[in-house]
Amino acid sequence: MASITLKNLVKKYGDGFPAVNDISLDIADGEFIILVGPSGCGKSTLLRMIVGLEDITSGDLLINGERVNDKAPRDRNLAMVFQNYALYPHLTVFENIAFPLRLNKGKYSDEQVKKLVNDAAATLELTEHLDRKPANLSGGQRQRVAMGRAIVRQADAFLFDEPLSNLDAKLRGQMRSEISQMQRRLGVTSVYVTHDQTEAMTLGDRVAVLKKGILQQVASPRELYEQP
Numbered sequence: 001m002a003s004i005t006l007k008n009l010v011k012k013y014g015d016g017f018p019a020v021n022d023i024s025l026d027i028a029d030g031e032f033i034i035l036v037g038p039s040g041c042g043k044s045t046l047l048r049m050i051v052g053l054e055d056i057t058s059g060d061l062l063i064n065g066e067r068v069n070d071k072a073p074r075d076r077n078l079a080m081v082f083q084n085y086a087l088y089p090h091l092t093v094f095e096n097i098a099f100p101l102r103l104n105k106g107k108y109s110d111e112q113v114k115k116l117v118n119d120a121a122a123t124l125e126l127t128e129h130l131d132r133k134p135a136n137l138s139g140g141q142r143q144r145v146a147m148g149r150a151i152v153r154q155a156d157a158f159l160f161d162e163p164l165s166n167l168d169a170k171l172r173g174q175m176r177s178e179i180s181q182m183q184r185r186l187g188v189t190s191v192y193v194t195h196d197q198t199e200a201m202t203l204g205d206r207v208a209v210l211k212k213g214i215l216q217q218v219a220s221p222r223e224l225y226e227q228p
C-alpha cells in the first residue's frame, strides 16, 4: 500500500510547451483517483512519470514519503494495467497471471507462484478459467486477467491507462462496476487515466481534471457534479 505525492512535477519533451506543467497532488493510501482530460492533456505522460517509464524534468515524486525520481520502474513496486490487456495469446490464464513472478527468476518458488496465482484468480472469479487461453475468454474476463497480473505482484499501487477504451459500451459499463468493486475490495491505491466523463464521475474517490498539462481542479465526483 502506498501514498503517492507529486510535487511541482514538470515534463518537457524537447523545447515545447510542457506536457506536464507544475502538477502537485497528494494521493492517499488506498485512494482511487481518476486523471481525466482531453487527448493530449498530459494524462499518460503523468502516469508514466509515476511508474518510472518517463524521466521527470523537474519536481519531486514521493512514494510513502520517499523520493523516487531516480528509481527504476522495478524498484517502485507499482503495477500498470494496460488498455489492450497485453496478454500473451500462447499462454494460459494461469501463466499469464504468473508472468510477472516468472520474470523475477528465483524469487518465488513454484509453490508460492501457485498460491499467489490461485488467490488472485479466486478474488477475480477466474478459478475455473485458469487453463484457458486468452482467445477463449470474454473481454471482461481478459480484463480481469490483466488485473490478476497486477494483483500477484502485490504492488503498492495500480496504475490504469484507459483500460476500457477498446471495449464496447455494454462491456465498458460492466467492467466499470467490476473495477470499482475490485479496487474497494483490495483497497489498493489506484490512479486511473481516462478521457471518458462517465468513468471519471462513477469510478473514483476523487477526480483530477487536466488541461494542457495543467491541473485544473481536484474534487470528488459529487462536488464536480454539483458545480454550476
Ligand code: ADP
Pocket: 013, 019, 037, 038, 039, 040, 041, 042, 043, 044, 045, 046
Ligand atoms: P494524453 O495522455 O492526455 O493524451 P499525453 O501525455 O500522451 O496526453 O501527451 C501530452 C503532450 O505531450 C501532447 O502534446 C503530446 O503530443 C506530447 N508528447 C507525448 N509523448 C511525447 C513524446 N514521446 N515526445 C514528444 N512529445 C510527446
Ligand code: ADP
Pocket: 051, 053, 073, 074, 075, 078, 079, 080, 100, 103, 104
Ligand atoms: P529489465 O530492466 O530488468 O530488463 P524490465 O524493464 O522489462 O526488465 O522490467 C523489470 C521490472 O520493472 C518488471 O518486473 C516490473 O516490475 C517493472 N516494470 C517494467 N515496466 C513496468 C510497467 N509498465 N509497469 C509496472 N512495472 C513495470
